[in-house]
Amino acid sequence: MQVAVDPLLVVLLLVNFFLLGTSRLRALISGSASQGALLALLVLSVHGGITLQAALIALATIALKTIVIPAMLTRALRDAAIHREIEPVIGFVPSLLLGGLGTGLSLVFARTLPLAPEHAGSLLVPASLATAFTGFLLLATRRKAITQVVGYLALENGVFVMGLTLVEAMPLFVEIGVLLDLVVAIFVMGIIIEHISREFSSIDTTRLSSLKE
């Protein structure tokens, strides 16, 4: 199963670029959902077999990241009645370029970090960093609240990939706790987005700038 890890990570990186390049919000949510599925597969393949813990985590990941959260986001999208991310702070092409740069930097940076023998040559660390970076980029350059939530999800996914290397360190209940926190966070964000769209008739977060110096 270990052999599947790197191909899966490459797909994950491709999805990152998809997230950076698309302007349609529905596609963005789908991309995020697919990342959830990829993560579940990665859990199984990294653990090198279907243990009870791996299965539970994979199941929870699929359930939450591919089904529950995208559903919540889709609902929020429907309520806000918008479809596209127009005029991001940084355009789509530059975003893609930056994303590429970030991925490259992640590869470079990851080389400075010595890997344990069992992960030698693996893409786990660079992919983790690149995904986190992508998430950050979405957060910092997109205007729509929903896109930012997707960015946050991508950031979490990157962290999650890093966590894949640490099976013993994170016992099951901590792992579940992390996932639970994520869901609650997205849930709360969803509620706030609902309030934003009601109060401001838009989910453009650059309009949220009455609190400033």
Added chain:
Amino acid sequence: MSEALALAACALAALSGMPGLFLPREGRAGERLACALIATADAAGVTAAVLAFASPSPRGISLPWAVPGGALEVRVDGLSAMFLAQIFFISALGAVYGLGYWRQVEHPHNGRKLRLFYGLLTAAMGLLVVARNAVLFLAGWEVMALAAFLTITTEDEKPAVREVGYLYLVATRLGTLCLFALFALLYGATGRFDFDTRGVEAGGPVGTAIFLLALAGFGIKAGLMPLHVWLPGAHGSAPTHVSALMSGVLIKMGIYGLARTAAGFAHPPLWWGGTLLSLGAVSAVLGVAFAIGQHDLKRLLAYHSVENIGIICMGLGLALLGRAVGHPELVLLGLAGALLHVWNHGLFKALLFLGAGSVIHGTGTRELDRLGGLLKRMPATALLFLVGAVAICGLPPLNGFVSELFVYLGLFQAVAAREGRWWIATAFAAPALALVGALALACFVKAFGAVFLGEPRSQDALRAHEAPRTMLGPMIALAASCACIGLAPAMVAPALDSAAASWGVRTPLASAVPLEKITLAAVLLLAALALAAAALASRVRGSSAAPTWDCGYAAPSARMQYSSSSFAQMLVGLFAFALRPREHAPRLAGPFPARAAYHGEVPDAILDRLVLPSLRAAGRAFEALRFIERGNVQAYLGYILLTLVLLLVWK
């Protein structure tokens, strides 16, 4: 013994305002009780000082105190006792004066608050002069600063009072922060938390830093030019008996700090004393020059505090010079001059402020150009104010002359030094002091003349009434003290000897200064005056009266009198390079010019042209930096990313 008494006095003074808070707001019981308490406390404090003069205890009290770095170390030596006596003496007189000046029935909103913080202020000052531990000292220091702030802003409904309060608060805080650094450095160098500087090399970087920090930190409190910017406003705006306490006592705490810190350095470099001497001279000359330009009686008095602090610093600088060149008599004369002037200034400045308070009480104004002719309406106040004015000019036979004489003697001794060339650098000081004396005379003739002599310039002055006995009593006590020290300086010599012992000077003052000759000269002067007065009186009895001749002008009016501004105009013009006066002089043209009025004022040049503009510039620069928080969450997230990347790249 004296330590315990001093601490008890502090505690009692701190609590003096408390009972009033629980008594009815309208009654007089609260203020009387507070006054009685603080008077008791002050009696105890003065007794403690006197005991310490008689037999300074070698050990003091030392108890553990459960705060980091703190210890309850208290000791009253001669130096402490000098200040202790002054604090409690003037505080008591101020409290009595307050009974008449700030009556609870007239100030129901802030009277209780004022008395509470007045007591606290007294206690904090008492504590800081006996404290021998840095934390305890700083606690006393800052409580004093805050209590003073709260008394200055007693009438915080007035915008001007709020402004000066803020300025004072900022200035005093800057000074306190310097002291933080000072004590931290001392601790680093000696490992101890007292004023003991043994082991610190005076000429080394730490010693230099300590001296400069002390100069800045204590100099701000003392109001040494150019760190005086808070002082004129604060003294002008506080209730007058608080001004008296501040000007007479509070700013001296800066002097105490300087004297106490310097006492530890047995071999200071020459430039320490030189710096202090020069700063003192600058402060004295410019202080009095600014004073001459003022229209506001209390501001005028406040600038004289800057002047007198300058004189005191000259004395201290002289003492340091004496140490640097190994000339013990110079140390004695400088220190005795400085410390006696501390007392003297406390006495006559408090007297003058209380006199000004009586004028405000009787007329409702403190504008010199609205007063005049009060001598006939407030004869007692006028006489007492005159005593203060003569004393502050350093004229015989009053106390100001004695302390200035000590400083002069020291300055002449310095110039007469046999070895080295350093003395030439001190040669400017005695003439500067003479200039200061002459200018102070000009200023106080102007003030006394504008307020008490001639004809009333306004209805307020016309309707003036004499102050009640509660206000006159303290003034009489102060005037009597001024006369006592002036006539019999030998009385205070033991106190000065005891204080000089804190600096390691063992020579008695009487061996360096002809104290009994001063008494003789003063008595002769009084006799000559009395003789001349009697002679003239015998000739002019039963003479007739007529309006002022005024070169034959037929219809003189009060508005034609020389005003205080016109009196000062020439001198202000001479010092215009430093004072930067503002004048609004109309240009008169044509045969029938329109009605015009001249107006001139001397604002504080350092405050208005240096401090405030730089603060405003800093404020603008800070506002320009606000673009980094424009409310854009994307940018905020970008900052985090940027920080992360930078930190990962760095190292």
Added chain:
Amino acid sequence: MALALVLVPLAFAAAAAAMPSQKWRPWLLPACGTVHLALTILALGRPDVAAIGGWLKLDDLGRLVLAVVSVLFFACSLYAPSYLALRTERSNRVFVPCLLVFLAMTSLIVESQHLGLMWVAIEATTLACAPLLHFNHHARSIEATWKYLLIGSVGVALALLGTFFLAYAALRAGLGSSLFFADLVREAPRLSRPWLHAAFVLLFVGYGTKMGLAPMHTWKPDAYGEAPGIVGTLLAGALTSCAFLALLRFFQIAAAGGEAEFARQLMIGIGLFSMAVAGVFMARQRDYKRMLAYSSVEHMGILVLGIGIGGLGVFGSLLHLVNNAVTKGVMFLSAGNIHRAYGSKSTEDVRGALRRLPFSGALFLAGFFAVTGSPPFAPFLSEFTIVRAAMTQGHAVVGALFLLMLAIVFIGMGGAVLAVVQGEPPEHEPEGFRDRLGTVAPIALLMAIVVLLGVYVPPSVGALVSNAAAFVEGRR
């Protein structure tokens, strides 16, 4: 005992959620606060408090922070019923349980010895605070909540990444991946240095965001500005202390792992930078609640600066943790009262608080003096200790800059505070709010603590702090 500290507030939270009465629900807060305080005192009295096989354990640092959190929550819980009685127009059905969950989660942070578990608890506090911030339900509070949530979550996500890096550092060193604090400290010298280094940076930025160190502080003014006073108190006093505790845990690991020099430099740099940023934004600040937020940024800077200086500085910093938390309570709660009485947060509208609210105004003013480090209030002792540490341990320039920043902050803050408390109050009175026992006594209680700690540090408190300092420095 260890478990009870977490479970009791959770149980109260469940009860509050289930309770139907809007009127009586707030009274669960003082009840829980009292019980929690009692439990804390009991726990502090015992030498060893642990549960679930070492997952929860009260170590010396934990004891200190737990005491702070518990006292602060107690004071807030006393204040809450009177405050919520004034806010009958808003349902407190979410508010009260969230406060209780917040207490449970902070207790969990303090006690957890597993860094993953600690992370979960910290993220949980972030989420529990969101509804608290959102209590007012107007546009500005929505905005503040959104920013708080997004920035806070991102920061905490970075911290999780850092935590994983740390675990990987152990894995790389062949130590097996454990996230138990004690294991990591013990094995720290053998950890993989590059991983440790990167992990510390990530954790510093992550938990630094939570603490509100500049330049990650940007959520703070918005959140503190819009939060009810009681929430501001808990955020500025309790939550930041917990985030600081998390930071210290990783600092200990990094220091044990040979990264001490780097960590100290970073802390000194960021500490001074935070103070500078706070100073810049406090100058001419017209919103007194935002001003308090910047004051919090400043004090977070002081905390990490003290740690960065080390030695006596650590003691000073931990003492300051206590002092800052309690003083912030005074400031936020009294500012809340003033806000209520004037209906404005701008110093242009709010004048004469000393007259309209003699007690709150005086406490606000005293709190200002205290928070800026004036004797005889407690923060003076800690700030002075830090200066002393800087000057005696070869950081004279740092000490001088520290004092300069304190001066700038004082000037800025003084302007705003004096504008609020002095002068004649305006005619307009929106709600006729006046000081009353319920809204003043808790603040006075906190103020009493500030004064007490300023003139006398009881041996028990002193021991608590010095034990924690010894623990942080690895001497215990």
Added chain:
Amino acid sequence: MTLRTLLLDLAHLSVFLLLPPLLLGVINKTKAAFAGRVGPPCLQPYYDLIKLWRKGSVFSTSTSWVFKAGPVAGVATAALAALLLPVAGHAPLSFEGDAILFAYLFALGRFFTVAAALDTGSAFEGMGGAREVTFSSLAEPALFFGLLVLGRLSRSLSLGAMLAGGNWPPRAAASLVLVVAALFIVLLAENSRVPFDDPNTHLELTMIHEVMVLDHGGPALGAVLYGASLKLFVLAALIVGIALRHLGANPWIAWGALLSGLFAVAVGIGVVESVMARLRLMHVPSLLVAACMLSAFGIVLLAR
């Protein structure tokens, strides 16, 4: 106190109290001589004073006791200052620091003279007072620089030592010349003589001293005039004392030298007043600053 010192003191007192008006007479006589007139007799000032003392007085309704205190202080302070001046190495009152008292006594007199002027409420007298205090503040440093030179040379702050001939180094002579010159200027300024003020002018707007005493009449004016002459006499005696300080301790020689020196000074003043015009008021400060510079330079010379 021996009988001899008592007698000496009495002689000292009587000379200093009785002779001052004569000095004014000498000055006037000199001026008259320069103008080619006979002039009033040298004793004329005495006749004036006696006449004034016998007159009745009128006091302004604006004034108070301060108005009368002016002349009293003027006479009393100058008289006491006279006691401080040593002649033949002996002064009736002498102690370390008496030089300061000497200077400050005149200041005390000035305080009350100016206060008396302000007491009238007259614009003219206020103006005179303002000028008086302005110019004397500038004269004061010049006097003190001079005292410093003497103080350094004699290592004392007592006029007794300063005016007693010691073994001063020869290079001190240059300094002393400068000091005497500066003090002469101070003397002219302090006593409101030409070129600072013209005692004979009739235009109040240009006066200094005279305008301050416009309202004094009769005995009070007499006291003012007497006090002024006393002040002139004492200051002139100081200058003479400096110039002729090495004439030794023999009382007869010393007194003789002093009196002839005073005569010379009076003639000198008369000459100055005859050959110079009054300065414009705005130039007065420059001259006084120049006097300061002179005596300050005297100090600098000593630092060689």
